[in-house]
Amino acid sequence: xxxxxxxxxxxxxxxxxxxxxxxxKTRFVAKTTQERVFQAAEELNxxxxxxxxxxxxxxxxxxxxxxxxxxNPFFAELVNEVEKCCYREGYNLVLCNTxxxxxxxxxxxxxxxQKRVDGILVMCSAYDDSLFSSLIGQRNLPMVVMxxxxxxxxxxxIQDNSVKGAHLAIQHLIEQGHKRIAYxxxxxxxxxxxxxxxxxxxxxxxxxxxxxxxxVIESDFEFEGGKLGMRQLLSCxxxxxxxxxxxxxxxxxAMSEAQLxxxxxxxxxxIIGYDNCMYSAYFSxxxxxxxxxxxxxxxxxxxxxxERIENPRQEGKMIMLExxxxxxxxxxxxxxx
Amino acid sequence: xxxxxxxxxxxxxxxxxxxxxxxxKTRFVAKTTQERVFQAAEELNxxxxxxxxxxxxxxxxxxxxxxxxxxNPFFAELVNEVEKCCYREGYNLVLCNTxxxxxxxxxxxxxxxQKRVDGILVMCSAYDDSLFSSLIGQRNLPMVVMxxxxxxxxxxxIQDNSVKGAHLAIQHLIEQGHKRIAYxxxxxxxxxxxxxxxxxxxxxxxxxxxxxxxxVIESDFEFEGGKLGMRQLLSCxxxxxxxxxxxxxxxxxAMSEAQLxxxxxxxxxxIIGYDNCMYSAYFSxxxxxxxxxxxxxxxxxxxxxxERIENPRQEGKMIMLExxxxxxxxxxxxxxx
DNA sequence: TTTATTGTCTTAACCGTTTGATAAATATGA
DNA sequence: TCATATTTATCAAACGGTTAAGACAATAAA
Numbered sequence: 001x002x003x004x005x006x007x008x009x010x011x012x013x014x015x016x017x018x019x020x021x022x023x024x025k026t027r028f029v030a031k032t033t034q035e036r037v038f039q040a041a042e043e044l045n046x047x048x049x050x051x052x053x054x055x056x057x058x059x060x061x062x063x064x065x066x067x068x069x070x071x072n073p074f075f076a077e078l079v080n081e082v083e084k085c086c087y088r089e090g091y092n093l094v095l096c097n098t099x100x101x102x103x104x105x106x107x108x109x110x111x112x113x114q115k116r117v118d119g120i121l122v123m124c125s126a127y128d129d130s131l132f133s134s135l136i137g138q139r140n141l142p143m144v145v146m147x148x149x150x151x152x153x154x155x156x157x158i159q160d161n162s163v164k165g166a167h168l169a170i171q172h173l174i175e176q177g178h179k180r181i182a183y184x185x186x187x188x189x190x191x192x193x194x195x196x197x198x199x200x201x202x203x204x205x206x207x208x209x210x211x212x213x214x215x216v217i218e219s220d221f222e223f224e225g226g227k228l229g230m231r232q233l234l235s236c237x238x239x240x241x242x243x244x245x246x247x248x249x250x251x252x253x254a255m256s257e258a259q260l261x262x263x264x265x266x267x268x269x270x271i272i273g274y275d276n277c278m279y280s281a282y283f284s285x286x287x288x289x290x291x292x293x294x295x296x297x298x299x300x301x302x303x304x305x306x307e308r309i310e311n312p313r314q315e316g317k318m319i320m321l322e323x324x325x326x327x328x329x330x331x332x333x334x335x336x337x
Numbered sequence: 338x339x340x341x342x343x344x345x346x347x348x349x350x351x352x353x354x355x356x357x358x359x360x361x362k363t364r365f366v367a368k369t370t371q372e373r374v375f376q377a378a379e380e381l382n383x384x385x386x387x388x389x390x391x392x393x394x395x396x397x398x399x400x401x402x403x404x405x406x407x408x409n410p411f412f413a414e415l416v417n418e419v420e421k422c423c424y425r426e427g428y429n430l431v432l433c434n435t436x437x438x439x440x441x442x443x444x445x446x447x448x449x450x451q452k453r454v455d456g457i458l459v460m461c462s463a464y465d466d467s468l469f470s471s472l473i474g475q476r477n478l479p480m481v482v483m484x485x486x487x488x489x490x491x492x493x494x495i496q497d498n499s500v501k502g503a504h505l506a507i508q509h510l511i512e513q514g515h516k517r518i519a520y521x522x523x524x525x526x527x528x529x530x531x532x533x534x535x536x537x538x539x540x541x542x543x544x545x546x547x548x549x550x551x552x553v554i555e556s557d558f559e560f561e562g563g564k565l566g567m568r569q570l571l572s573c574x575x576x577x578x579x580x581x582x583x584x585x586x587x588x589x590x591a592m593s594e595a596q597l598x599x600x601x602x603x604x605x606x607x608i609i610g611y612d613n614c615m616y617s618a619y620f621s622x623x624x625x626x627x628x629x630x631x632x633x634x635x636x637x638x639x640x641x642x643x644e645r646i647e648n649p650r651q652e653g654k655m656i657m658l659e660x661x662x663x664x665x666x667x668x669x670x671x672x673x674x
Numbered sequence: 675t676t677t678a679t680t681g682t683c684t685t686a687a688c689c690g691t692t693t694g695a696t697a698a699a700t701a702t703g704a
Numbered sequence: 705t706c707a708t709a710t711t712t713a714t715c716a717a718a719c720g721g722t723t724a725a726g727a728c729a730a731t732a733a734a
Contacts, residue, residue, distance in 0.1 A: 002477060004690055015714045020692060027693095030712065050451040051397065052690035054388045055719045062431070062452075069417070071615065076413045080406070083434050087441065092448060094399070095432045097420050104424065111429060114387040115399075140339060223619050249616075256619040278408065279586075282560050282593040284621050341720055352684045357722060364723095367682065389720035392689045679732070685725085692718085701710070 003044035012040035023048065054116065062092040063305065064112040064120040066105065069097050072221065072249055073277040074292070075123065078146075081298030082121065089302060091118070098124055113141060119305045123147055125190035142308045146301050148191040154312070156304045158297065158319040162192045162274075165290040165323035166199025169244045169272045172288070172325055174207050177334035178242040178270060182215035184229035184254060185246035193221065196246050196274065215240055219250060226253025234261055241334055242270035248277040251287055255330070270331035274323075286328035293321055340381035349377035360385065391453065399429040400642065401449040402458045403442065406434050409558065409586055410614040411629070412460065415483075418635030419458065426639060428455070435461055450478060456642045460484055462527035479645040483638050485528040491649070493641045495634065495656040499529045499611075502627040502660035503536025506581045506609045509625070509662055511544050514671035515579040515607060519552035521566035521591060522583035530558065533583050533611065552577055556587060563590025571598055578671055579607035585614040588624055592667070607668035623665035630658050 009016045014033060021027040022037045029037075040046075054060045063086060070076045079095065086093045094117065096108040105124070112120055119142035126148065144156040173181055183200045186193030197216070204211050214236050219225035226245060230253065233243065245251040251273030255265055263269050265285060273280060276291035300319055308314065346353045351370060358364040359374045366374075377383075391397045400423060407413045416432065423430045431454065433445040442461070449457055456479035463485065481493040510518055520537045523530030534553070541548050551573050556562035563582060567590070570580065582588040588610030592602055600606050602622060610617060613628035637656055645651065 005692095006690080016691080017693075017715080018713060021713090024692085028712075033713080047447070047450045049392070049453060049690050050448075051388050051391045051453050052719090053692075055386070055392055055690080055721085056692045058719080060388065070407070070413055070420075071417050073410065073413075073616075076407055076410075079432070080408050080434065083407075083432055087434075087445075092431045092433075092452065094429045095416070095420055096429075097417065097424075108424075110384070111387075113384045115429065116386060116388050223616060227619065252616060252619045256621050256623065259621040260623075279410075279560060279589060279616070282564065282589045284593050284596040286593065286597075342722095343720080353721075354685080354723075355683060358683095361722085365682080370683080386720055389689090390722075392691085392720080393722045395689075675734100677732100677734075679730100681730080682728090684727075687724090688722085690719105694717090695715085697712100697714070699710100699712080702708080704705100704707085 003046045005046075005048065007044055008037065008040045008046050011044065012036040058116075059118050059309075060116050061090055062094055062115070062117045064094050064096055064108070064115075064117045065123070066096045066098055066108060066112075066120060067123045068100050068125055070095070072247075073279060074247060074249070074275040074294075077277060078123070078294050078298060081295050082301060085298050085302035089306060091302075100124075100126065117141075118309050119143060121146060121301055121305065125192060142305060142312055144301055144305050144308065146297065153316055154308075154314075155316045156308060156318070157316070158300050158304060159321065160192065160292045160297070161320050161322055162195035163199035163202065165274060165292070166196045166244070167203045168323060168325045169274065169290050170200060170203035170207070172327065173242045173244065173270065173272060173331060174203075174209070176242075176270065176331055178331075179209055180212075180215075180238075180240040180242070181209065182212070182217070182233055182240035182243040183246070184217045184219055184226060184233065184243060184250055186219065186221035186250075188218055190221070193218075193246055200244060212236075212240070215243075219246070221247050221250060223249050223253040226250025226255075227257040228253075230254035230257040231261075234258065234263070239269070242272070242331060245271060245273050248273040248275040248280045248287060248289055251280070251289070251330075252283060255283060255287075266330050266332035272331055276326055281328065283330065285330050288328045288330045289326055290323045291326045292323050297321055340383045342383075342385065344381055345374065345377045345383050348381065349373040395453075396455050396646075397453050398427055399431055399452070399454045400456050400458060401431050401433055401445070401452075401454045402460070403433045403435055403445060403449075404460045405437050405462055407432070409584075410616060411584060411586070411612040411631075414614060415460070415631050415635060418632050419638060422635050422639035426643060428639075437461075437463065454478075455646050456480065458483060458638055458642065462529060479642060479649055481638055481642050481645065483634065490653055491645075491651075492653045493645060493655070494653070495637050495641060496658065497529065497629045497634070498657050498659055499532035500536035500539065502611060502629070503533045503581070504540045505660060505662045506611065506627050507537060507540035507544070509664065510579045510581065510607065510609060510668060511540075511546070513579075513607065513668055515668075516546055517549075517552075517575075517577040517579070518546065519549070519554070519570055519577040519580040520583070521554045521556055521563060521570065521580060521587055523556065523558040523587075525555055527558070530555075530583055537581060549573075549577075552580075556583075558584050558587060560586050560590040563587025563592075564594040565590075567591035567594040568598075571595065571600070576606070579609070579668060582608060582610050585610040585612040585617045585624065585626055588617070588626070588667075589620060592620060592624075603667050603669035609668055613663055618665065620667065622667050625665045625667045626663055627660045628663045629660050634658055 098105040122145040217229045219229040273289035280287040435442040459482040556566040610626035617624040
């Protein structure tokens with residue numbers, strides 16, 4: 001089929017060793033010999049086999065990324081950043097959507113270990129015991145988990161400070177005069193959802209604001225879930241003046257539902273989201289939201305990963321990223337009252 | 338490091354051949370021997386090296402996917418579908434965002450050939466000569482291009498019938514009584530943008546409707562581009578009653594801009610998009626748009642790819658997918674006049 | 675009893691690289 | 705001139721699997 005290093009060596013009239021060395025610049029080779037090798041390689045359209053190479057050097061320059069679903073715009077944006085970093089560092093990214101299914105996760109985990117990827121980035125949000133044990137079974141393999149994770153000795157974690165983010169959101173609402181605040185969040189078995197709820201509760205308590213039971217709704221972090229959550233909220237006897245929605249996807253669904261029901265945003269109802277996905281700037285009205293530093297998150301994930309690949313036995317560390325508020329137009333100041 | 342087939346063989350007291358055969362179920366092996374092998378493998382936590390295997394069997398069960406950017410929700414959704422199909426067929430997907438940069442594209446192309454992926458899915462939209470020649474240089478490698486492409490003898494193409502889609506959009510607007518129709522499209526060096534514009538023009542001419550010069554705007558398929566396009570449109574002396582926007586991302590930007598400027602959608606201005614991205618159902622108002630059958634597209638891409646991998650010398654074929662209209666609430670019937 | 679057949683497993687070559695050990699040729703110094 | 709360095713390139717053994725060909729018993733057939 002395609003040319004091998006032997007073919008190149010033969011044509012250049014040198015040994016494969018020499019070819020290897022000139023192509024990798026790994027040892028001095030006389031200028032003229034080099035040229036012969038380059039020319040032979042060129043003529044044969046030679047592309048060295050990374051698989052043979054990997055077998056020998058014991059690394060593949062590929063990383064696996066395990067993510068719940070890239071259908072979620074936040075994940076999509078993050079994956080995008082991660083891919084960028086991988087490219088910059090000379091790695092390939094193999095994308096694995098788990099769809100939250102344990103079987104798919106395990107299957108991918110097996111594939112990735114067999115393919116001998118150099119490391120795995122995990123972004124599955126859930127803190128599910130079975131997932132956990134599946135991962136731990138692969139403890140030999142460098143791993144950084146990006147939004148979740150039981151701290152194991154040899155895995156790094158890097159995550160957004162979601163309780164802080166929730167505080168930021170609530171604080172902003174309060175500063176705008178809101179007191180009657182609702183919450184539509186993600187499924188509680190996902191860490192960020194849990195943290196945002198905790199932050200919400202904490203912040204409300206610190207401000208001495210009551211939390212009305214039917215104003216805190218657990219949903220699923222998806223568009224449709226936001227819609228449903230809002231529907232449920234609108235069916236309450238008395239309505240809040242503002243709602244903190246656990247991510248931008250749900251915020252979009254929620255806004256859509258509210259507007260379809262004729263409630264004006266932000267005049268009648270203020271909404272604040274979480275994630276700061278690209279498109280949230282283009283909602284009508286543009287969404288005020290909490291920004292997760294996605295680029296930074298990706299950069300840290302990759303640099304941490306590379307560090308761990310180079311030094312697998314170092315103790316697992318945990319990095320916390322600070323979110324920040326980005327105000328646009330979906331929350332109004334409550335004037336009267 | 339990790340156990341090899343030899344370790345397993347040793348521990349089970351058999352040859353590596355036997356181990357290989359029982360693990361791959363590729364030849365009969367006595368029941369008791371099988372058990373010994375399984376147990377040994379289990380005890381050693383053995384994971385066969387796919388890289389060693391690939392070297393021998395000459396395939397990697399991985400596909401590369403070259404895509405402009407997964408930041409665009411349409412691509413993101415498509416990649417998602419593709420990933421699903423890959424998984425189902427036992428392939429890994431390595432994700433390569435080209436960001437429209439030739440250098441990155443070439444670099445990835447090189448990486449992918451070296452990694453010996455079994456095939457490459459190309460979704461770069463542009464019909465750029467240099468890209469073209471880069472790809473052709475790799476003609477040995479199975480390739481299916483998903484939205485673009487100079488037909489080469491040995492590459493398959495599968496694409497959405499975008500001119501048909503544009504017809505559908507314009508027809509719908511006309512049926513709703515619109516006559517003053519504008520168009521905001523993608524960059525003309527991308528095939529879908531070109532086709533949609535062609536379809537727009539064709540459909541308008543067939544209906545004997547005039548196309549006003551400053552009502553056809555070339556933008557960039559991005560959120561912000563849609564916003565800018567709408568801004569430009571709104572600055573015209575006389576406004577259209579409807580606008581056909583070349584994709585949903587731009588439609589979102591356009592709607593946002595229009596609404597920010599106080600024009601009511603669809604009462605004052607109807608909008609129809611293209612792609613039917615998930616989130617377009619959650620716009621305010623929900624977006625009427627042209628649906629590209631993404632799932633079908635992905636399925637066809639993968640099945641075509643597998644066919645080509647199995648039979649690389651067959652003639653390249655071209656498959657056209659039919660879009661369809663999905664009506665929601667962003668276009669209103671023009672009543673009076 | 676001898677030969678053929680069947681069932682079960684092993685030997686060894688090969689896939690395409692990298693790399694430590696070593697050799698050949700030439701230059702340098704005494 | 706000879707011993708030693710230096711420069712340049714080669715040999716051959718891995719790496720971890722797969723698989724064609726063959727080996728060895730045990731059993732069946734002649």
